[in-house]
Amino acid sequence: MNHPSHRIWCTAIAALLLSGCGAVEPGGIPDELRERSLDDIRSVHRLNRVEYDNTIRDLTGSELKPGALFPPDDISHGFDNIADVLSLSPVQVEMAYNAADAVIDDVMARSKVRHQRFEAESVGAENGVIAGDAWKLITEGEVVVRPEAPTDHPGSGTYTIRALAHAERTGPTPVRLVIRVDGEDVEAFDVLDSTTKSAYQTTITLERAPESVALAYTNDLGTGSIYRNVHVDAITIEGPSELTVANPLRERIVTCDLETEPRCLVDTIARFGDRAWRRPLTFEEIDGLVSLATEVEAQERDYVDRRAARDEGLASALRAILASPNFLFRIERMGAETSERIDAFALASRLSYFLWSTQPDERLHRLAATGELTNETILEREVERLLTDDRAAALVDNFVGQWLSLRGLDEHEPDARVFPDYDVALKNDMVTETKLVFGELLNENAPVHELLTADFTYTNERLATHYDLDPNGSSFTRQVLPGDRAGILGHASILTATSHPARTSPVKRGKWVLEQLLCTTPPPPPPGVDGLAQEATPSGTLRERMEAHRAEPVCAGCHSFMDPIGFGLENFDGTGRFRRDDHGFAIDASGTLPSGEAFVGGVELARLIATDVRFPRCVVTKIATFALGHAPQWNVRPFTDRWLAGGAGLRDLVISLIMSEPFRTHRVRSALD
DSSP states (O other), X not given: OOSHHHHHHXXXXXXXXXXXXXXXXXSOOOGGGSSOOGGGEEEEEEOOHHHHHHHHHHHHOOOOOGGGGSOOOOOBTTBSOOGGGOOOOHHHHHHHHHHHHHHHHHHHOSEEEOEEEEEHHHHOOSSOEEETTEEEEOSXXXXXXXOOOOTTSOOOEEEEEEEEEEEEOOTTSOEEEEEEETTEEEEEEEEOBOSSOEEEEEEEEESSOOSOEEEEEOOOOSSOOTTSEEEEEEEEEEOOTTOEEEOHXXXXXXXXXXXXXXXXXXXXXXXXXXXXXXXXXXXXXXXXXXXXXXXXXXXXXXXXOHHHHHHHHXXXXXXXXXXXXXXHEEEEEBOSSOTTBBOHHHHHHHHHHHHTSSOOOHHHHHHHHHTGGGSHHHHHHHHHHHHHSGGGHHIIIIIIHHHTTGGGGGGOOOOTTTOTTOOHHHHHHXXXXXXXXXXXXXXXXXXXXXXXXXXXXXXXXXXXXXXTOOOOOSSOEEEEOXXXXXXGGGOHHHHHHTSOSSSOOHHHHHHHIIIIISOOOOOOOOTTOOOOOOOSSOSSOHHHHHHHHHTSHHHHHHHHHHHHHHHTTTTBOTTSOBOSEETTEEOOXXXXXXXSOEEEHHHHHHHHHHTOTHHHHHHHHHHHHHHHTSOOOSOHHHHHHHHHHTTOBHHHHHHHHHHSHHHHBOOSSOTTO
């Protein structure tokens, strides 16, 4: 019974069965929450991995990211937050229990070894550039941090120094990283080529606190090549191990004295549960959790002192809260006014998980508790507040990252023999460009057609060089596009994600435009049809070879929809660089859409799509699917027409969607059916 997994299982069951003792009388719980049943549940929606980790971060302050170890989330309608496919397997249940155990152990420790963390992109170095959430060392150099010495202590003792980093295009020899303390080499590591950061750590005993700690890249190939790089994510320093400090995570959760204040246990459980379950706990729920805590405390007293036993009792209740379906799922209930409306707490969660991919903050939660959030004026004000918060970057990361297939670049590796300039750093720059452009259009409330027609972008030196533009420095800055590019169809991120490793793919590009921008699914290929054969020595342009392939009757049905669109983007190679010929053969980028409009090149194609009535409807469908966690079960045309009549601003779209009836009501078909 003392095994952690058994204990967590029992605590979760205890929390769900609600052993009502009638001994708890917490204040502030609305009358309608005192008695609840399964009858008022309208839908359930499991947190996906990103949402889980973000929620743990905002709820507890812990730096642990256990969700990253969970099995990948299933994808439906192009997104990983669709309720119908976010099931909970036995493996995921066990992993959720283990995650709750790890997080609460991290939170409840009374003290910790002194810990300092430095984000490399904030520290910088004498050479290199910011690359996403890391600092990229292009040539030999070091990221140096200067930790604060402990006060009232000489700093002597044992330190653990940990660096998070990865290398790219390592060449014939591994990249060598060295951890240095006060200028002296402590330990060296060989770093293999990888897109995933790894931890490199050393333990050292010092007579005094270190004045500087560095992670050094020491074996550049001597060419100064920008394609053999090291990405440093963070450097952490723990120690001296003999010196511990109060755990700030515990102080955040336990704000009273468990030993001397009788109500401390109850208040802590009620307050933590309120935030974790994103709504106030009922009397019965608190009773069950308090009973669990006191029972565990009584059992633990046979082995440890009273204080430790009380800590373990509280920890068991907190584990139960995190292992409960009330935390793992967003459970939407009907509101008090009408069974069609979700309640204010569910509305707060819909809003925050849509825009922030995390739980409601204290202000939003408080407005739900008072019922003010259902007031349209206050709701709209809160939407504006959430959109201006830094956490709104999650909307771009998770919605745009999936809608525009930016995440697909993680699974796509262009052939290094054909595209030797492509590497992880360039991939990250491509993704950053698209996110920055969408972010500006959203913040400026630009009309939706500018996604396709915008004459500007954001580039850094590497990406500008890739586009044959004048380099504009290491940081991303706004830059006017040349006449051969416009909007997202000119972005290397999308053009690369829709190519084959060794060449472009008019089929993939055409299919992407149809599905992602026009919400039109082309017919599937007939069974047994071979793809385009690869020629060792191309005898013509890819278009000419594909037109011969398309002449076969069995192939014409599919390709007549996709190929003409993809041909319009043939001036861009498999990594999005502009070109005028394909293996020495002049490129013909003309085409005719199935509706009859003719175009030449990607810019004209983008303008035609921007005026297609299906495009704005598709944008509405995509963002509504992401926001609601299911495909719209209502006709989007009237909503789209009203939005277009109002100017079709992207920010207006987000606000109008949240203020709409579909966002504030439950599904027509419950997820429990």
